Amino acid sequence: MSTTDDPTLTLDCDTLATREIHRLIRARVAEAGSARVRLIHPAARHNLGVAMPEGVHLTIEGPAGYYAAGLNDGSTVEIRGGVGWGLAESMRDGTVVVDGDAANAAAASIRAGTVVVRGNASTRAGIAMKGGTLIVGGNVGPAAGFMMQKGRIVVCGDADDGIADSMYEGTIFVGGRIGQPGSDVVEEDVSEAERGEILALLERWKVPAPARFRKLVSGRALWNFRKADLHVWKSAL
Amino acid sequence: MCGIVGFLDRQGHRPRPTGRVVLAMLEALGRRGPGGAGIALVRDSPAHGVWQIRVSSKRPDLDLSCVEHLGGTDRESATRQGDTLKFTLTPDPGVTVDEIERALVLGGCQLHVVCLGERLDLVKQVGSPSALEATYGVSSWQGPLAIGHTRMSTESRIDLDHSQPFWAHGLADVATVHNGHITNYHKLRRHYEHRGVRFATDNDSEVIGVYLRDRLDRGRTLVDAMADSLDALDGSFNYLVASPEGLGVVRDRHGFKPLMVAETGHFVAVATEEQALRKALPGDYRVVEPRPGSARLYPADVPALV
Incomplete structure (x- = not known):
């Protein structure tokens, strides 16, 4: 069965356990090589669309709970509503698009792929990202990009306090106001090439672009221990 | 959790x-x-001036003698639900919430006050x-x-x-x-x-x-x-x-x-x-x-x- 004539599978959360939903999707992929799935009546249930493999295109028709599309393994997951904590957490690859808002730790520790939150993202968006791209159409809460190691975050709205705190590598672009930045954050100029790349990215995901961006990167001062900082460490620990 | x-x-x-x-x-x-x-x-x-009090107690009877000097209690309205007893008290002028609780806890009744208030x-x-x-x-x-x-x-x-x-x-x-x-x-x-x-x-x-x-x-x-x-x-x-x-x-x-x-x-x-x-x-x-x-x-x- 080819992808094009593969009919959409509609699954109802009202009648199926989460484990059964995932089993049915995996069975469809194993049989047909791909699966287009609509999940109805999600009612903010947790752990929906977790660890979905490549070939799955899952649309969740409403709000999802915690860890939606967590451990994503290459699938595309669209969520027609908001999500709770840990959206797409530790995603290996794939695409996750949320129409509404995301709670704490959206795209935490993702390795690759793209996460799009059209609304606002709460605290610690993109914490410990190891690659990939996080796009937030609205604002981000405190400590976005905390200890980020690689990858890219694009925030079209405002960024709350502590953004980019202690990040190792990676790049954060912010369209709106920036609160008190985190430790060891350096602002760099946005090159024309970067600007073009970001605008193309936002256009692709149909996220309205702000007039300008600021670019935040790591100052790399925390990479190595310096004896001169000993008193700081002592007071911190 | x-x-x-x-x-x-x-x-x-x-x-x-x-x-x-x-x-x-x-x-x-x-x-x-x-x-x-x-x-x-x-x-x-609100029942103005009337406090509804719930206490926890496994004892079947409700001994309110320890608070009777602080206001009027309505024994008829007292009800038992689970391990709690609920009753009303109309405090005398000037009597505080603390005085009522202290009397219930320490005054011989040995009760734990679950809640108190008009509403x-x-x-x-x-x-x-x-x-x-x-x-x-x-x-x-x-x-x-x-x-x-x-x-x-x-x-x-x-x-x-x-x-x-x-x-x-x-x-x-x-x-x-x-x-x-x-x-x-x-x-x-x-x-x-x-x-x-x-x-x-x-x-x-x-x-x-x-x-x-x-x-x-x-x-x-x-x-x-x-x-x-x-x-x-x-x-x-x-x-x-x-x-x-x-x-x-x-x-x-x-x-x-x-x-x-x-x-x-x-x-x-x-x-x-x-x-x-x-x-x-x-x-x-x-x-x-x-x-x-x-x-x-x-x-x-x-x-x-x-």
């Missing part, structure tokens, strides 16, 4: 009793904590939210707002008295529910005990009510006292306050614990997990996570929408 819920009605005419809404939310969170369940509700109409009722027990309904019939409770709790005990005893909500002892009509851990509890407790405050349990969550009461005694408003607590309390905490003034929602500065809030023209609803809101309150509404370090009081006296 624990689960907390809160609901404030803004319509005046309620399609469903507030008790039923809060119970449905609690049942959705039941697996967050099977150790105990409880609900505190602010009733619609507050508070029930809790070991077990699930469904068991709470079986004992107290909370689903028919009417009132503008209520809070609830399912408990996963980590440090203190599993019994009725250590379950939540907690009445803010000494403060009529105010109760709290808490999810998290107050890490400077012992320090705060020593501080207050030096000043003569008597703690009713060993549960760290009890200190929130003690703190709020202290701030109010010092002339702070409830919402200011809640804001003050962001600095005074250490650790992880989301807590809710039920008061005739409104529904209080407080998140610690780091947002350690999850909390989701829906605010519409018809209601304000809060829960540890959004699925509790979706189960109890059908409809199309936005649910967001409040900013860490926020203390907000949703007033109870919002006029009904036309």
Whole structure:
């Protein structure tokens, strides 16, 4: 069965356990090589669309709970509503698009792929990202990009306090106001090439672009221990 | 882990009793904590000058001799529900909440006061939210707002008295529910005990009510006292306050614990997990996570929408 004539599978959360939903999707992929799935009546249930493999295109028709599309393994997951904590957490690859808002730790520790939150993202968006791209159409809460190691975050709205705190590598672009930045954050100029790349990215995901961006990167001062900082460490620990 | 819920009605005419809404939310969170369940509700109409008191006691009889010198008690209205007894007391002029509680606890009756107030009722027990309904019939409770709790005990005893909500002892009509851990509890407790405050349990969550009461005694408003607590309390905490003034929602500065809030023209609803809101309150509404370090009081006296 080819992808094009593969009919959409509609699954109802009202009648199926989460484990059964995932089993049915995996069975469809194993049989047909791909699966287009609509999940109805999600009612903010947790752990929906977790660890979905490549070939799955899952649309969740409403709000999802915690860890939606967590451990994503290459699938595309669209969520027609908001999500709770840990959206797409530790995603290996794939695409996750949320129409509404995301709670704490959206795209935490993702390795690759793209996460799009059209609304606002709460605290610690993109914490410990190891690659990939996080796009937030609205604002981000405190400590976005905390200890980020690689990858890219694009925030079209405002960024709350502590953004980019202690990040190792990676790049954060912010369209709106920036609160008190985190430790060891350096602002760099946005090159024309970067600007073009970001605008193309936002256009692709149909996220309205702000007039300008600021670019935040790591100052790399925390990479190595310096004896001169000993008193700081002592007071911190 | 624990689960907390809160609901404030803004319509005046309620399609469903507030008790039923809060119970449905609690049942959705039941697996967050099977150790105990409880609900505190602010009733619609106050019985002016009459305090409704609920005490926990396994004794079948109700000995109120220890408070009879402080006001008029109505033995006829006294009812037993589960391991609690509820009765009314019309205090003599000048009698304080503290005097009543002290008399009940230390005056020979040896009772634990679960709640006291003109408008507050508070029930809790070991077990699930469904068991709470079986004992107290909370689903028919009417009132503008209520809070609830399912408990996963980590440090203190599993019994009725250590379950939540907690009445803010000494403060009529105010109760709290808490999810998290107050890490400077012992320090705060020593501080207050030096000043003569008597703690009713060993549960760290009890200190929130003690703190709020202290701030109010010092002339702070409830919402200011809640804001003050962001600095005074250490650790992880989301807590809710039920008061005739409104529904209080407080998140610690780091947002350690999850909390989701829906605010519409018809209601304000809060829960540890959004699925509790979706189960109890059908409809199309936005649910967001409040900013860490926020203390907000949703007033109870919002006029009904036309």
